[in-house]
Amino acid sequence: MKPDRHVLYEASVQGVDYDLDFLERVYRRHHGRSFRRLREDFCGTAALAAAWVMRRPDHAVLRWARARRLPRMREAARRLALVHGDVRTVRVPRADLVCALNFSWWVFHERAELLRYLRAVRGGLRPGGMLIVNMFGGTEAMEKSVERRRFPASQSVDGERVPSFRYEWDQTLFNPVDHHLLCSIHFELPDGTRMRHAFRYDWRLWTLPEIRDAMADAGFRASEVYVEGWDDKANQSDEKFRLRRRFENQESWLAYVVGLT
Numbered sequence: 001m002k003p004d005r006h007v008l009y010e011a012s013v014q015g016v017d018y019d020l021d022f023l024e025r026v027y028r029r030h031h032g033r034s035f036r037r038l039r040e041d042f043c044g045t046a047a048l049a050a051a052w053v054m055r056r057p058d059h060a061v062l063r064w065a066r067a068r069r070l071p072r073m074r075e076a077a078r079r080l081a082l083v084h085g086d087v088r089t090v091r092v093p094r095a096d097l098v099c100a101l102n103f104s105w106w107v108f109h110e111r112a113e114l115l116r117y118l119r120a121v122r123g124g125l126r127p128g129g130m131l132i133v134n135m136f137g138g139t140e141a142m143e144k145s146v147e148r149r150r151f152p153a154s155q156s157v158d159g160e161r162v163p164s165f166r167y168e169w170d171q172t173l174f175n176p177v178d179h180h181l182l183c184s185i186h187f188e189l190p191d192g193t194r195m196r197h198a199f200r201y202d203w204r205l206w207t208l209p210e211i212r213d214a215m216a217d218a219g220f221r222a223s224e225v226y227v228e229g230w231d232d233k234a235n236q237s238d239e240k241f242r243l244r245r246r247f248e249n250q251e252s253w254l255a256y257v258v259g260l261t
């Protein structure tokens, strides 16, 4: 494909990284920090504004999403809005359903912080909206442990080959006094590459009654608990989550908690 005039223009007259370095340097010189909002007037192809958005270090994980997930979505990417903000304060359009999965909300160690989050969610729901969070528990959740699994080769979201690899879920600390839970994920590739602590989690292990009480205090009308079933014969989960009012505690269990408005 022949490059169009905009491509040639950018290649010949623009040096956005150089410009950005300069803008950051001057601003930092006066304010001791980088700027948070940039307006690029006469932006044309928006090369500089886009490069700045992509280089923000605190956007690392969203940058990954923009670079590797959105292009595969083509036009549909327009319907996905990525927001960089604190879930406790960010203003986003109201939603019918908010989800906080993979235990991410366990970053809140204090009940007041959890309540702030739940109230913000509650305020951001449309009539009839709901919040769905998940959590794990059981006797093994409250101790040091390592769980190893091997994952077969696969393909990443953008078509990259992912070799088979070893995964380790490592619970390194549990404090019964405040339920402080430190966990890490380690990876090991077939060529011997080890990524120790590829991801670290500094969490509070919340319990089902605690999150349900907090949801009630944050203004949710009711809450429901769906627990994954356990198949005794196969000695593994049956991968079905059923609405439960009671269940026998296990070494480990997974549950969704639904907050209704």
Ligand SMILES: C[S@@+](CC[C@H](N)C(=O)[O-])C[C@H]1O[C@@H](n2cnc3c(N)ncnc32)[C@H](O)[C@@H]1O
Residues within 6 Å of the ligand: 061, 085, 086, 087, 088, 101, 102, 104, 107
């Ligand atoms: C454990 S990852 C979850 C990834 C994926 N959504 C999942 O379900 O597996 C949690 C993400 O939330 C971000 N995060 C932590 N505290 C936050 C807050 N207060 N507001 C918004 N995002 C936050 C972290 O930077 C991290 O990228």
